[in-house]
Amino acid sequence: MKIAILSRDQTLYSTKSLVAACKRRGHEVRVIDYLRCHMNITSRRPTIYLGDEELTGYDAIIPRIGATHTFFGCAVVRQFEMMGVYPANESVAISRSRDKLRSLQLLAREGIGLPVTGFAHDPRATSHLVNLVGGAPLVIKLLEGTQGVGVVLAETRQAAESVIEAFRGLNANILAQEFIKEAGGADIRCFVIGDRVVASMKRQAKEGDFRSNLHRGGVASVVKITPEERATAVRAANVIGLNVAGVDLLRSNHGPVVMEVNSSPGLEGIETATGKDVAGMIIEFLEKNAVKGKTKTRGQG
Numbered sequence: 670m671k672i673a674i675l676s677r678d679q680t681l682y683s684t685k686s687l688v689a690a691c692k693r694r695g696h697e698v699r700v701i702d703y704l705r706c707h708m709n710i711t712s713r714r715p716t717i718y719l720g721d722e723e724l725t726g727y728d729a730i731i732p733r734i735g736a737t738h739t740f741f742g743c744a745v746v747r748q749f750e751m752m753g754v755y756p757a758n759e760s761v762a763i764s765r766s767r768d769k770l771r772s773l774q775l776l777a778r779e780g781i782g783l784p785v786t787g788f789a790h791d792p793r794a795t796s797h798l799v800n801l802v803g804g805a806p807l808v809i810k811l812l813e814g815t816q817g818v819g820v821v822l823a824e825t826r827q828a829a830e831s832v833i834e835a836f837r838g839l840n841a842n843i844l845a846q847e848f849i850k851e852a853g854g855a856d857i858r859c860f861v862i863g864d865r866v867v868a869s870m871k872r873q874a875k876e877g878d879f880r881s882n883l884h885r886g887g888v889a890s891v892v893k894i895t896p897e898e899r900a901t902a903v904r905a906a907n908v909i910g911l912n913v914a915g916v917d918l919l920r921s922n923h924g925p926v927v928m929e930v931n932s933s934p935g936l937e938g939i940e941t942a943t944g945k946d947v948a949g950m951i952i953e954f955l956e957k958n959a960v961k962g963k964t965k966t967r968g969q970g
């Protein structure tokens with residue numbers, strides 16, 4: 670196959686791992702900086718260019734769209750879809766996953782376990798919002814945050830109201846969430862490909878923090894997940910419409926709750942912690958599923 674990896678940086682571990690896996694499995698592969706692409710949106714023959722070179726003949730793309738470039742990145746993925754190229758993850762699913770609130774609403778509709786979550790605009794609703802999620806302590810999250818930035822644990826009602834007020838003053842969208850104390854500063858990352866969890870790891874926050882992000886000093890280790898956790902992760906990825914996803918779960922005393930579904934999950938942490946060839950499994954998925962002209966969203970955007 671001829672595979673394009675849409676990534677801004679060839680030197681990232683995840684990108685390099687995917688390139689190596691493609692080569693190992695005998696495919697032609699190229700890393701394309703999607704921000705350097707431009708496209709011709711025409712009904713007869715949609716095309717995409719990198720500089721003055723037309724990009725043709727690709728069987729599949731692997732989108733690795735950064736959170737700060739979701740809009741343009743998804744437009745590029747969509748253009749490939751219009752051309753009949755099979756994406757590891759479809760543009761609509763990537764857009765869905767990038768809107769935390771929309772994702773939670775979709776997951777809730779399907780009855781998937783979530784931390785109790787509230788969202789409001791009007792500052793007059795703040796006090797009720799805090800009650801809604803069970804009072805203090807509670808977690809307040811910036812809707813646009815990533816890698817744990819803008820995730821705050823408010824220990825008291827007063828602290829919660831001040832933080833909400835401050836964020837609102839900056840015109841930021843925030844959500845309030847029940848604090849899952851019993852998770853003990855750990856979360857479970859389930860790496861889903863197709864309808865399987867192919868690898869999972871536990872991330873433990875460093876001493877004194879409740880956020881387990883590896884970028885914030887969290888430590889990863891292998892974990893055996895329960896059948897319920899496995900089923901929850903696969904369903905969550907499925908609801909968002911992602912073939913390749915990193916589903917983050919917390920172990921709460923009312924069962925596994927989904928915190929987030931990531932559409933460009935990093936490979937370094939999970940491959941290092943588990944020793945599994947996750948990149949190879951992504952390519953294997955494409956080998957089985959990438960049929961030219963058979964993108965599900967073709968023409969439906």
Ligand code: ADP
Pocket residue numbers: 784808810814815816817818820846847848849850852854855856874879880881882917919928929
């Ligand atoms: P980001 O998308 O910025 O990583 P998350 O919502 O995943 O933000 O939160 C970062 C970390 O904070 C999580 O990995 C988890 O360890 C912790 N965390 C987030 N929400 C809760 C919660 N409601 N209860 C307990 N811990 C939480």
